[in-house]
Amino acid sequence: MTRILIADDHPMVRDALRNAVLYSCQASTVEEADSLDGVMAALDRLDGDVDLVLLDVTMPGMNGLNGLRALRQRFPATPVVMVSAHEERRLVREAIDSGAVGFIPKSTPRDVIAAALRQVLNGDIYLPPFSESEQAQEAAEDAETADIARRIATLTAQQLRVLELVGTGKLNKEIAFDLGITETTVKAHVSAILQKLKVYSRTQAVVIANRVLADKR
Missing domain, CATH: 1.10.10.10 (Winged helix-like DNA-binding domain superfamily/Winged helix DNA-binding domain)
Structure with missing residues (x-):
């Protein structure tokens, strides 16, 4: 059973990510949250038993990447992929350094998101391509x-x-x-x-x- 937690404060983005998740890995359970507090509450309720968290960088409560760091400290065994409308290389690198296993820009096509999720679920790290x-x-x-x-x-x-x-x-x-x-x-x-x-x-x-x-x- 694959359980994915999608965390974003925009319902349309959550719907798009849900479609990508279902398309990529046929997740049996998809949880949702619209704030960092909601993420923490869901993980507490599930005892951290989540295969992957898709976490928006600018969601309420995040305070930049501090939310990621807090989540990783509290649930160190739970893999987290950052999702963001911003894709500056420095932000991507800082997210990985802070414990994320991937970084997916929101502008990424669904097929690429699906491939990225499969890559992460297989234990690899996903980074978006950058220009020369x-x-x-x-x-x-x-x-x-x-x-x-x-x-x-x-x-x-x-x-x-x-x-x-x-x-x-x-x-x-x-x-x-x-x-x-x-x-x-x-x-x-x-x-x-x-x-x-x-x-x-x-x-x-x-x-x-x-x-x-x-x-x-």
Whole structure:
């Protein structure tokens, strides 16, 4: 018996996904939900005994991919495929990194959706195809992120602590108090941080550091 849970707040989308599900795997049971709370309630009722969840990225309660992460934490054995009207490569990659076993854009033809569902139910991961330009753009972004990570790796432990406190919006004198050092020492650390990261302001330093940290979350 194959049980699929379709979670989307738009009835027409749920109907389309239901047709694709029935077409692809002859599911014996198709459950539906229109919010993350509804998904959690259905999985609680079924003791997590669902072969696959089709989860809309922007459904109420999702808060981006935080809903996916919460679902995976609570029901780690339940496979989840993200469904979205957006298909940016970075979003797809983040969804997979957050525990999804597939990502299906809503613009995908029914036959392709059906094939994707069969692929996932067979234990594989499904990713939508991307153009060469999108692949080249991601490669460039990855290279830039790797370069930033290398620069951050040159910071000392104390400089990393200073950078973290700068990111919280604290002034030099507050950082000096927190770390038990002089304000002059803090200024020296900030200057070294800007030089090593090849930026010209505290704000730039925080922005590029957060970019690397966001990719690791």
